[in-house]
Amino acid sequence: MSLPYLQSAGGPKHQRTVGQWKGLDERLIIDDESFSAMQNLSSRFFPAIATRLPRGAAQWTIASPHGLYHKNGLFWISDNRCYYNGNEIPGLTVTDGDKQIVGMGAYICIFPDKKIYNTATGAVTNMDTTYTQSGTITFEELSTDSVFCKITATGINNVLRAYDGVTFNGVNDSVFMVDGKPATKVITEVGTDYIVVSAAIQKGISGAVEMLASGNGTRINLENINTHFSSGDVLKVIGCDDNALNGSGRTVTSAGSGYVVVSTAFPAKSYTQSGTMTLEPYSASQIRLVHTGLGTTFSKGDVVTIAGCSTAGVNGSKTIRAAGSGYIVIDGVLSGETTQASGITINRTKHTSSNVTIKRTSFTRSSGITITRNSQDFDYVCEHDNRLWACSSANHEIYASKLGDPSNWNCFEGISTDSYVVTVGSDGNFTGCCSHMGQVLFFKEQSIHMMYGSRPSNYQLNEKQMPGVRAGCSRSLCVVDETLYYVGRSGVYVFDGAMPKKISENITSDLSDAVACQQDSKYYLSCLKGGKWAMLVYDPRLQVWDQEDDTRFKFAAYGDGTCYYIDSANALRTITGNDSSIIWWSMESGDLRESSLDQKYISKAQFNLWLDAGAEADIYFRFDEDPIWHRAGTIHSVVSKTYTIPIVPQRCSRFRWKMEGKGQMKLLAMGISVEGGSEINGSIQSWFRH
Numbered sequence: 001m002s003l004p005y006l007q008s009a010g011g012p013k014h015q016r017t018v019g020q021w022k023g024l025d026e027r028l029i030i031d032d033e034s035f036s037a038m039q040n041l042s043s044r045f046f047p048a049i050a051t052r053l054p055r056g057a058a059q060w061t062i063a064s065p066h067g068l069y070h071k072n073g074l075f076w077i078s079d080n081r082c083y084y085n086g087n088e089i090p091g092l093t094v095t096d097g098d099k100q101i102v103g104m105g106a107y108i109c110i111f112p113d114k115k116i117y118n119t120a121t122g123a124v125t126n127m128d129t130t131y132t133q134s135g136t137i138t139f140e141e142l143s144t145d146s147v148f149c150k151i152t153a154t155g156i157n158n159v160l161r162a163y164d165g166v167t168f169n170g171v172n173d174s175v176f177m178v179d180g181k182p183a184t185k186v187i188t189e190v191g192t193d194y195i196v197v198s199a200a201i202q203k204g205i206s207g208a209v210e211m212l213a214s215g216n217g218t219r220i221n222l223e224n225i226n227t228h229f230s231s232g233d234v235l236k237v238i239g240c241d242d243n244a245l246n247g248s249g250r251t252v253t254s255a256g257s258g259y260v261v262v263s264t265a266f267p268a269k270s271y272t273q274s275g276t277m278t279l280e281p282y283s284a285s286q287i288r289l290v291h292t293g294l295g296t297t298f299s300k301g302d303v304v305t306i307a308g309c310s311t312a313g314v315n316g317s318k319t320i321r322a323a324g325s326g327y328i329v330i331d332g333v334l335s336g337e338t339t340q341a342s343g344i345t346i347n348r349t350k351h352t353s354s355n356v357t358i359k360r361t362s363f364t365r366s367s368g369i370t371i372t373r374n375s376q377d378f379d380y381v382c383e384h385d386n387r388l389w390a391c392s393s394a395n396h397e398i399y400a401s402k403l404g405d406p407s408n409w410n411c412f413e414g415i416s417t418d419s420y421v422v423t424v425g426s427d428g429n430f431t432g433c434c435s436h437m438g439q440v441l442f443f444k445e446q447s448i449h450m451m452y453g454s455r456p457s458n459y460q461l462n463e464k465q466m467p468g469v470r471a472g473c474s475r476s477l478c479v480v481d482e483t484l485y486y487v488g489r490s491g492v493y494v495f496d497g498a499m500p501k502k503i504s505e506n507i508t509s510d511l512s513d514a515v516a517c518q519q520d521s522k523y524y525l526s527c528l529k530g531g532k533w534a535m536l537v538y539d540p541r542l543q544v545w546d547q548e549d550d551t552r553f554k555f556a557a558y559g560d561g562t563c564y565y566i567d568s569a570n571a572l573r574t575i576t577g578n579d580s581s582i583i584w585w586s587m588e589s590g591d592l593r594e595s596s597l598d599q600k601y602i603s604k605a606q607f608n609l610w611l612d613a614g615a616e617a618d619i620y621f622r623f624d625e626d627p628i629w630h631r632a633g634t635i636h637s638v639v640s641k642t643y644t645i646p647i648v649p650q651r652c653s654r655f656r657w658k659m660e661g662k663g664q665m666k667l668l669a670m671g672i673s674v675e676g677g678s679e680i681n682g683s684i685q686s687w688f689r690h
Helices: none
Strands: 014-018 037-039 049-051 065-070 074-078 081-084 087-093 100-104 107-111 115-118 124-126 129-132 137-141 148-152 165-169 184-191 194-198 204-214 217-221 233-238 247-256 259-262 270-272 277-283 286-290 302-307 316-319 322-324 327-331 338-340 345-365 370-373 380-384 387-392 397-400 420-423 432-436 439-444 447-452 460-464 478-480 483-488 491-495 511-519 522-529 532-539 544-547 555-559 562-566 571-574 584-588 600-611 616-623 630-635 641-652 655-662 665-676
Touching (some): 037 544, 074 555, 087 124, 100 380, 478 511, 483 511, 483 522, 511 555, 600 616
Antiparallel strands (some): 049 665, 081 087, 100 107, 115 124, 137 345, 165 184, 165 370, 184 194, 204 345, 233 345, 270 345, 277 338, 302 316, 302 345, 322 327, 387 397, 478 483, 483 491, 511 522, 532 544, 562 571, 584 655, 600 641, 616 655
């Protein structure tokens, strides 16, 4: 029987050596220099691969951590208490829940509680504050016709500060309202029991006025006057023909349709004849009464009651049409001059003037007023150019605080230090924000909003449709050597100010719930990787990803060249340190075919390896579809040299190797001796036999 002739595909033995390691690569086909899986390894000795450095020992155990920040020292939140450099801060308590912590100058700002801690002075303040009325509050013009209003109230200077932007609730006055809502005013001066704000409180109305006595006060009748003034307003009257009725200090005690009543008494005027009075025609329809003192007692516009005159048509209610030195003029017809020796009385009942202006100079409120310095509810906050910047998905707005003042978000005076707000029209919720390379970046999952400018007058917001921060990964935003890194929907991105670029092509697992920090120019990323916690480390200089352990950053902060973090056990640690725990490590290659699809024999492996005292390394191989790793050898020696691992020749198409161990290790290079076989796999592998 003739058998087919097989063309040999074999050849002499050859050795393939790898002397540069590129870190983690989870793709289907990877380089010989990369690892399909790794644990607790680092590229810190690149091109060698080595065990990572130990973590820092636990410095503190925090009962219930809600935030971590570094500002001239470590600041953290446990339960509802705050600590700075290990000491509890008196008077600073917060609500339950995780916090956003942002630094600005010496300030540490805590959101959403809106608390501010001054690291230099130790002062604790509230970003929002409210003065509640205690006693009567008086609003008065600072000076005649001033556009500033002085507000006097007991203890008001103990709550509010100069240059605060505040809203007035309960005043119910149009000067302090905009579109039916409380308006914001900026405090320009604070003194004992008073503040001054920019507000022209004068409200005026002009027209024909009628004044008369009303109880102990004066009733002023004028069309629509009650729509301009209300109880507590203090009025100034200008333009009455009787100058005694002009002037200020008239407090409104009540108001009704077409009138107000003021507290100032209506001045009574009366005349009783003493000596001869002369009555003479003034015109065809008017009579002039002449007697010493008449013109100085009464004024044009007075309505008087005349009694006791023997001349017909003079007695009764008359309006004085003119008044002069020693005379008054009333309506009536007189055929000729006449005199009367005695018996005439004249009493004023009211006064009318046609061109009167009534202005408010001050007003008071007895209850129900609160004066508030407040801010909006923010989703994400960062610091940029001595301002805090924030965004709100619910309001579709972006905000900036007043320059140098993290507690004022509603100061709008048209100056360079103003607060700022702008509406955003893009879809979706905000997912994070940060300051980077002279601009503020606001992220959504599919877009980035970039804020340019140096002051409110030249701020400009640009929107670009490009990958943003994944929801739940706002704390993955981290700047390393002036380059921004973050986790998006599809992986990790680097952003240099122009266009985000994905740098995690070789990590195929889904990344979520990410928290990041930096140290030694490396990006440390704690995240759920394929549903399990993992610590990934990216070295921008080498463009290499390493996977360390399953450390979880609950919170992380960078300061003084060190990455601090709170782990899953609530221990405060540093990313590198002197923790004495044994480090177990492992590395696994991808499928190796040695540049050939033919069958091949693996005869030996060599590893140029350094092990610390007490460290060890186990080496395994797996061939084709074999589910079992076959142990090839163990290395314990502390001598840095090449170790040869003999392997029982195994015919295969592809293979993998794995090394795992404990302690500090450096792998400098490895080599595999391979002998070629035929292109036909003519045998059934032993692990498939029954």
